[in-house]
Amino acid sequence: MYKLVGGLLSTMVQEYTSDYSADRFHKYSGKVRRYMELAKRMAHQSTYPDYRHGAVLVKGSIRNVSFNKNNYCAFGSRFQREHQGRTTLHAELGAILGMDREITDGATVYVARVGKKGDYKLSKPCAMCHEALKHVGVKRVVYTINNKKAGSYKL
Numbered sequence: 001m002y003k004l005v006g007g008l009l010s011t012m013v014q015e016y017t018s019d020y021s022a023d024r025f026h027k028y029s030g031k032v033r034r035y036m037e038l039a040k041r042m043a044h045q046s047t048y049p050d051y052r053h054g055a056v057l058v059k060g061s062i063r064n065v066s067f068n069k070n071n072y073c074a075f076g077s078r079f080q081r082e083h084q085g086r087t088t089l090h091a092e093l094g095a096i097l098g099m100d101r102e103i104t105d106g107a108t109v110y111v112a113r114v115g116k117k118g119d120y121k122l123s124k125p126c127a128m129c130h131e132a133l134k135h136v137g138v139k140r141v142v143y144t145i146n147n148k149k150a151g152s153y154k155l
Contacts, residue, residue, distance in 0.1 A: 022151030066094025105137030
C-alpha cells in the first residue's frame, strides 16, 4: 500500500501516519545543517539493518545524542499503542533517556534517517516517540524529509 506523506511516496503507512504535521520546512543550512549532520553520523552507527536513525537533543548546546538499536525499551512501551509489536530503542528515546527534566523541558530534538547510500530519508517520529518527547517536555522536533529539506513541528 502506498501513501503520500510529506510530498513523498511512502510504503510504510503505519509508521508515519499521525495527527501532527510539519509546521515549517527548512533547508539544510546553519544550525539545522550542523545538528542534522551530527544526527546523520549517529545514524551511521546504528546496527539496525532496515532503518538507521540518529537523534540530537539540543537545549542551548548539544546535550545528548543517540541512534536506534534493536534492543527492548521498557520506557518506550509506556507510550506505545496496543498490538504494535516489541518496543525497541528508537533514536529519539535514546536521546532523552536518563536526562534530567531540566534539560529536556523546552529542548529541541533533531532526528535524521539515512538510507543505504547515505542520503536523508523521511524520519518523522512515530506516535510512540512523539508521546514520549511530549511527556518529557521537548518543545520542538526537526526531522529529515529528503536531501533538500527538513520538517519541524511543535509539541
